[in-house]
Amino acid sequence: MRKYHPLKELWLARLRQFAREPAAVFWVYGFPLLLALGLGAAFRNRPVDQVFVDVEASPGAGEVADALARWPEFVVGTHSAELCRERLRLGKSSITVIPGNSYTFLFDPTRPESALARARVDDALQRAAGRRDPVQTSERLVTEPGARYIDFLVPGLLGMNLMGGGLWGVGFVIVDMRVRKLLKRFVATPMNRAHFLWSMIGGRLTFMLPEVLIILGAGALFFGVTIRGSWLAIFAVSLFGSVSFAGLGLLIASRAQRIETISGLMNLVMLPMWLLSGIFFSPDRFPAFMQPFVQALPLTQLNSALRAVVLEGASLASQAWSLGILFLWGTISFLGALRWFRWS
Amino acid sequence: MPDPAVKQSTVESPSHLPPAVRCRNLRKQYRSRSRTVDAVNGLDLEVRRGECFGLLGPNGAGKTTTIEILEGLLDATSGEVEVLGMRWGERDENIRQRIGISLQETRFPEKLSVLEIVVLLRSFYRAGCEPEDVLDSVSLSEWAALWVGKLSGGQRQRLAVACALVGDPELLFLDEPTTGLDPQSRRQLWEIIRNLAAKGRTTLLTTHYMDEAERLCDRVAIVDRGKVIALGSPSQLIATLGGEHVVEFAVADGPASGAVEIDFAGLPAVREVRKEATGIALTVTEPHVAIPALLHKLQGAERSLARLTTRHASLEDVFVRLTGRHLRDEEIPSA
Ligand SMILES: Nc1ncnc2c1ncn2[C@@H]1O[C@H](COP(=O)(O)OP(=O)(O)O)[C@@H](O)[C@H]1O
Numbered sequence: 001m002r003k004y005h006p007l008k009e010l011w012l013a014r015l016r017q018f019a020r021e022p023a024a025v026f027w028v029y030g031f032p033l034l035l036a037l038g039l040g041a042a043f044r045n046r047p048v049d050q051v052f053v054d055v056e057a058s059p060g061a062g063e064v065a066d067a068l069a070r071w072p073e074f075v076v077g078t079h080s081a082e083l084c085r086e087r088l089r090l091g092k093s094s095i096t097v098i099p100g101n102s103y104t105f106l107f108d109p110t111r112p113e114s115a116l117a118r119a120r121v122d123d124a125l126q127r128a129a130g131r132r133d134p135v136q137t138s139e140r141l142v143t144e145p146g147a148r149y150i151d152f153l154v155p156g157l158l159g160m161n162l163m164g165g166g167l168w169g170v171g172f173v174i175v176d177m178r179v180r181k182l183l184k185r186f187v188a189t190p191m192n193r194a195h196f197l198w199s200m201i202g203g204r205l206t207f208m209l210p211e212v213l214i215i216l217g218a219g220a221l222f223f224g225v226t227i228r229g230s231w232l233a234i235f236a237v238s239l240f241g242s243v244s245f246a247g248l249g250l251l252i253a254s255r256a257q258r259i260e261t262i263s264g265l266m267n268l269v270m271l272p273m274w275l276l277s278g279i280f281f282s283p284d285r286f287p288a289f290m291q292p293f294v295q296a297l298p299l300t301q302l303n304s305a306l307r308a309v310v311l312e313g314a315s316l317a318s319q320a321w322s323l324g325i326l327f328l329w330g331t332i333s334f335l336g337a338l339r340w341f342r343w344s
Numbered sequence: 345m346p347d348p349a350v351k352q353s354t355v356e357s358p359s360h361l362p363p364a365v366r367c368r369n370l371r372k373q374y375r376s377r378s379r380t381v382d383a384v385n386g387l388d389l390e391v392r393r394g395e396c397f398g399l400l401g402p403n404g405a406g407k408t409t410t411i412e413i414l415e416g417l418l419d420a421t422s423g424e425v426e427v428l429g430m431r432w433g434e435r436d437e438n439i440r441q442r443i444g445i446s447l448q449e450t451r452f453p454e455k456l457s458v459l460e461i462v463v464l465l466r467s468f469y470r471a472g473c474e475p476e477d478v479l480d481s482v483s484l485s486e487w488a489a490l491w492v493g494k495l496s497g498g499q500r501q502r503l504a505v506a507c508a509l510v511g512d513p514e515l516l517f518l519d520e521p522t523t524g525l526d527p528q529s530r531r532q533l534w535e536i537i538r539n540l541a542a543k544g545r546t547t548l549l550t551t552h553y554m555d556e557a558e559r560l561c562d563r564v565a566i567v568d569r570g571k572v573i574a575l576g577s578p579s580q581l582i583a584t585l586g587g588e589h590v591v592e593f594a595v596a597d598g599p600a601s602g603a604v605e606i607d608f609a610g611l612p613a614v615r616e617v618r619k620e621a622t623g624i625a626l627t628v629t630e631p632h633v634a635i636p637a638l639l640h641k642l643q644g645a646e647r648s649l650a651r652l653t654t655r656h657a658s659l660e661d662v663f664v665r666l667t668g669r670h671l672r673d674e675e676i677p678s679a
């Protein structure tokens with residue numbers, strides 16, 4: 001047994017450098033937490049949805065406002081016609097009611113909260129005017145953890161983080177070492193080059209474990225995200241994702257000679273995935289002709305597998321398709337990197 | 345002053361071993377769209393076992409290109425290279441286990457400690473020195489726990505040498521080991537390198553400092569424009585000037601050219617006359633003979649001295665005589 005094993009020393013060096021770089025630690029662990037907190041607070045599902053209604057100032061306005069004010073969900077204001085338009089445009093109100101012989105609703109049907117407001121305001125005004133419902137209905141409220149926005153968001157943030165960590169944590173680090181002539185210094189020794197590449201991937205997998213724990217843990221702790229899948233399955237999916245992105249990072253970094261080049265390439269590769277891969281909303285919303293491209297992106301598959309495993313408790317086997325695509329990305333990138341890699 | 349015992353020791357190469365480094369007719373051409381550069385242009389070299397060999401030449405002479413080809417880090421355009429009797433491309437790992445390298449420029453990670461870096465480099469070698477011992481030999485033990493980012497230039501350069509030594513190499517390559525350092529750090533590194541030489545390790549170093557080559561090297565190859573233009577021990581090279589001393593002076597009234605008409609070459613003990621930018625330099629064998637004669641001559645011509653200095657002739661003078669340029673002059677790019 002050697003006193004100093006190169007694989008171990010390379011891996012340790014990686015860990016030490018990361019842990020001693022506060023900015024890197026923040027971007028990997030702190031940033032996604034802040035993002036989750038921020039987005040979680042902004043898109044919190046409120047128990048009573050408030051509906052902001054403006055009534056255009058006119059002879060019948062007081063009557064309409066009084067009728068609406070009887071329901072606690074309405075926040076009613078009476079303003080001039082011009083101000084009502086402006087408030088509507090700025091999103092300060094969801095709908096404007098113009099009183100008269102018949103009521104006119106002014107709203108933007110493409111805004112979900114406006115469409116909702118229209119239905120509710122109409123309902124309230126019809127009842128105030130004496131409508132009797134022919135059928136009696138009752139409500140039973142169910143808010144299922146797992147179906148809220150924050151539940152959707154947390155696995156997406158984890159996927160995004162695994163992508164960023166793999167690309168920056170491997171690609172950026174390698175180009176930095178190339179710029180410093182460290183790679184050249186290393187190949188001037190008898191170092192086994194495969195050891196070096198494995199240590200990069202090994203380092204990545206090591207950072208992945210706390211990433212998964214922290215992001216999902218914070219989701220569970222602060223937002224009550226229910227983790228239905230087994231941790232083993234979650235780690236396995238994360239591992240496929242990490243290896244796939246580490247391979248991609250290696251490929252992107254294989255020839256770049258300058259930090260500016262690699263930063264540009266990274267953003268070029270990540271941008272489509274930030275937009276299309278379903279971090280913040282479901283990729284199913286994109287039109288059908290885009291779907292083959294969207295579904296081929298590794299982050300789309302990672303996010304979908306993470307959501308299935310975390311939120312629905314899906315088995316690993318059921319995610320074989322996603323894992324297969326991730327594996328393909330990882331393998332092809334890694335082989336490409338081996339072929340193209342420049343040490344100096 | 346150089347330690348004469350080291351400088352003049354002639355190294356007997358064990359006859360049964362191939363030389364540490366041998367290259368013949370080495371060429372390296374860098375091609376780009378706009379131009380091609382013949383960085384190394386038919387260079388021959390033989391470094392004997394146990395000697396400290398210097399490649400001395402101005403910036404752009406092709407020293408780094410040459411040493412990196414010898415180190416197996418660059419491919420030559422043509423030519424033959426043998427390192428410790430082996431060729432690159434056959435058993436590279438065997439060669440790498442037995443050589444130590446310090447590149448012209450390596451920026452080690454700022455946030456690893458000195459010891460951590462040496463241990464990392466040590467782990468790549470099958471056999472080698474204890475990291476602590478290596479740090480001791482370059483006087484870095486005190487700083488072992490310090491992060492690289494906190495080191496001075498001289499300490500970083502000593503760390504680079506430590507990394508070159510950690511595999512206990514038979515052959516050491518040092519590319520510009522003291523460039524950019526303050527005089528004290530340079531002297532400290534010279535001390536370290538001289539100690540290595542004293543232990544019988546073969547060293548090939550490059551430098552553009554003539555004093556460095558003079559003090560450290562058993563033999564020096566002066567390199568210019570990718571070729572070796574002179575080869576020998578520093579004292580042999582200086583001896584080619586015909587005189588060991590240089591007398592530099594300037595006349596007070598008028599430009600130097602005013603004094604040039606005077607025939608200094610005919611003065612006793614003067615071997616050579618060279619016009620410099622700010623005066624005239626004479627290569628002389630015996631200053632105590634040449635200087636009185638010079639003063640007498642100036643008096644006769646009714647000129648007075650603005651400046652007069654004498655010094656030992658150096659490799660710089662050898663370079664100037666061979667090329668007409670100074671070592672530190674900026675290289676004029678060839679069209
Ligand atoms: N990668 C390169 N591409 C093009 N030209 C180069 C390259 N490296 C060095 N050169 C040129 O080759 C010549 C020799 O350079 P180098 O070996 O670095 O000289 P030295 O080390 O003696 O200063 C210089 O003219 C330099 O500009």
Ligand SMILES: [Mg+2]
Pocket residue numbers: 407408409448520
């Ligand atoms: Mg150089």
